[in-house]
Amino acid sequence: MNEEIKVELKSFVKSILLSYAGIFFSKSQWFGLFLLLVSMIYPVAGLCGLLCCMFVNALAFSLSLNREKVVSGMYGFNAVFTGIALGSFFPYNSNMIAFLFAVSILVLFLEVWMDDVFERRNVPFLAFPFLICLWCVLLVAQQSDDFTGFTGLMGGDRSILQLGDLSLAPLLEDGFWSFLPTVFVEYFKSFSFIFFQTNVMAGVCIALALLFYSRIAFSLSLIGFIGGYYLYDFIGGEIYHLPILYFGFNFILTSIAVGGYFIIPSRNSYLWTLLLIPVQFMVILASSRLLSYVYLPTFSLSFCMVSVLFLYLLRRRKSFTSPVLAYYMEDNPEATLYYYELNKNRMATLNYLKIYLPFMGVWKVSQGHDGQYTHKKAWKQAWDFVVEDSDNRQFSGDGTHLSDYYCYMKPVIAPADGTVEAVFDGVDDNELGAINDKQNWGNYVVIKHADGVYSALCHLQKDSFKCRVGQKLERGEFLALCGNSGHSPYPHLHFQIQTQPEMGTQTMDFPIATYLAAGEVKVGTCPQEGESISNVESNAQLSSYYQFEVGDELVVTSEKYGEERWTVCRDIYNYTYIYCANKKAYAWFENDGSMFYFLKYKGTKSCNLYHFFCSNYKVPFVAGVWFVKDAFPLVHQQNGWVKFLQDIVAPFFSFVKIEYKASLEKGELRSTYTDKVSGRVVENVQYETSYSKNRLAFVSVKTRKQSWKILFIK
Amino acid sequence: MDSSKKIRYERPLIKPINAMMPGKTGKDTYLVPVLDVDGVPVSALVEKYGSPLFVFSERKQRENIQRAKRSFTTRYPKVHFAWSYKTNYLDGICKIFHEEGSWAEVVSGFEYDKAIRNGVSGNHIIFNGPAKTKDDLKKAITNGSFIHIDNMDELYLLSDLSDELSIKPKVAVRVNLDTEINQIWDRFGFNYENGQAWDVLCKIVRMDKFELKGLHCHIGTFILTAHAYAVAAEKMANLACNVKQKLGVNIEYLDMGGGFASKNTLKASYLGGADVCPSFDEYAEAISTAIYKAPFKTSDLPVLILETGRALIDDAACLISTVLSNKRSSSGRRFTIIDAGVNMLFTSFWYDHKVSPAQPFSKYYEDVTLYGPLCMNIDVIREFVSLPLLNRGDHLVIHNVGAYNVSQWMQFITLRPYVVQVSREGKVSVLRKRETIETIVNQESSTTDNL
């Protein structure tokens, strides 16, 4: 019972802290706590914010709203704003407290409703509920005698200063900061204005915390604000009688939202951040004029409107080009970027249907995507394959007969499970050097693998078909023989993935699930022209070592980190992970039957689990001798300064690479973790994973300075 | 004319003109002098290593295994070659095949140890043969090698060892079968047609002491018709399907043994070897088509293992030899005696090896009998071969000697010569040193043992 209350309490505290962190789209409880403290510089307003947030979250919990959402601070952060606004405009008395509760309930109503409405369109509701509540509060306040008025905010008499004689006091005097250029003073003030404060010191604190949380978010806030500031200057903003302080934070929040949080940070996202500044101005000036009739401020309207509209537009695009929307937000924008960059390639096998090569043995790509001969326009994403010997000849003897060609009459097989959609037979093979323009594709077969995913195999030999239309196929089943029919001067196999069942429709850029190229296991990539490639043979033995089932318990020990207990678990997104209770570390992994690989690691690096993650980052279950390469997300960069610099430039380029390479030799997995900073190796760890009968035996670790062994003692 | 240069004397020869139509075999093979092996002059080789001399070509070996692999792997999804050690177990040779991805196929404890020495991992060794000792088997079981059971006594011995070591040995059953050709090698393994093979498979499954992994056959050697393999593969595949259906065990591999013919000409063969021996493509087509006929699910197709020996190495070596003398028989036939005999060229018992002179020659040919240096009547290299006239000291190159010679040769009367290899870059390395008298006498001893 006690335990249960503890857990509940923990989630409640978390929901509060994340409500604060959510103001800057962060998921860090520390950041949240920090913002909470900063909001207390004006204690009455700060307490009102906290009270409102606590009340809304408690209400949301007790009304059984989606728990995940409540804990994530989604419902709390509008409450924080609303509470602070209330505390800023009214004197602290029982009336106000009663009013606070009423407004809190309204906030929650609006949030739940907007969440539903906006979620359907796949856009966030941002601070809209707060905005509406703020206006309500102000409209009510206008009738009250106690009301200090919006401009009354500037008085700044309610600061913590009055509570005691703090040595920090001078810092809180705005005069202290006069050595800074005005643009920066305004920048910091704008930060503090988010909490209805006008205190430079508070702004500096928030800005520093933001920098600590995310270099990208910080640089975006700076770019957005400075852009806005100078535009204001340029158009002579004063004539509108609207000090920049009242709306400057809109630029900060919009740039963080659009430039790095909802969109993967990139050159384009930064560009859009700048492009949206004039748009925001329009909205700010127009809305403040309109709202002035009812004596209301526009406040964060432009941030909410412009961000939501822009995101909505991006969601409505027909193809997902840059800027790319982030589907899964990591801890901060740079992490989102690093994982996105990495997983674009890494997760290809997860997101795509698994299509393999349509032949047996080693064939060479004689023409790849965008090939110089015929792979152009709508048909550019296609491959031509031939067989070559070690002297790069495609035929034996003098190559004067079709049958001299190695690939001629070799079986063509189904690249994946599917149904035969079309078979075209009856075209004779061309003589060597001749082409048949009339029946361009020659004899062909089209297979349907899924809706919108068809594979086509062309130039096959007449009368060699072993499949009929409508037949269900298993991957690897015999289709026909490679021939020389159609647009084919010499025997080869043409292979393409297309969106429609008709032969010759638009091709797609589709990765091949797994194949072997010169000893390297390639996963989810597109074979390149000139590569000699083959399907892989699966390795049941290797696969048997990696059969982790949810609920499995592993006991692992090493001299360096001691004994650890690992549990295999599954999260609500259906991802599996290994959890090390001793060190509170998580390692998400995936085993798709053909490969074991880690997706992500979270927790301390002084942990056996971390080294297991690094050493077995990607293990394809492939027989024979092979190696595989991959890269770790740059969040693993250990050197703080390097990481700081890399984070700042990350949207534009990267000079850090953390590489993984593994090979299977004599039944052992040898892998390396190499950290390269602008090409120079700064860290190199070598691992050797050994197996005993049907399970992992140990991983030996060798860094530059020391080496040790991690034993698996089930 | 430069009178200081002596013109070589050439003995007059009267030969009946025999201007008939060319036969089915075409005209006499046109001989060209073979002056080098992969670019290394024969004269330089002889000067350095003496005569006789075995010369292997790395290039040719790799070409052969790559061609064989290409033929099979483009037709069948899972193929492994296992290098047949008995064919040629010199380390330098085996290593090339292992580098090209071949496993090892061995038939004795000695060959087994050699494979291990060459760095082959235990689970890539196939242990064949009718004469595995208890110790050999123990080693193979603990290393996880595939043991191919030849007879019932071996089965029982393995069963005892399984208990003793508490490891389930990985086994396959050697099957012999009728492949519609003359060779029936029914002395090895269990017969397919009379049900022996099925009985032993049932027994193995029931005993539950083994991991039954595969089925093995080796239908003979120098099989000149691919059809025999089609028959064998079909029977093996059906047997495997039956085991799966009726005994519930998944047969992971079918080992079709060796036996592909090389380019040599068998004695009494009417046509030249190079013209009649099927290509790897033909063998591959026959075997893969036959397996596809069986009711396997595509994803459950067994691995195909091939233990090809001679077809991969025969044409990758030649034996350089030197003329010792010429004489005439009582009937007037020309005899040429060379320094390489059947003691080192064992295969001349069943092949008519192609022989080429290693220096330019005149246009006059004569039918000769090539004798080796041994004082034994059986020491004949070629009974009947048309060669230009050769003098003492001239060199000959005997072709296609890569398989079985440097493993089946014997030290008899003379010592065994150097075996060298020309690398792909044209560098020569010694694979095996020439034997010296010490090699022999060091093994001799005169100590008495008290028994």
Ligand SMILES: Cc1ncc(COP(=O)(O)O)c(C=O)c1O
């Ligand atoms: C069991 C077995 N496998 C393979 C071979 C090699 O055969 P070949 O050299 O004819 O390919 C032999 C030779 O006799 C054999 O007995």
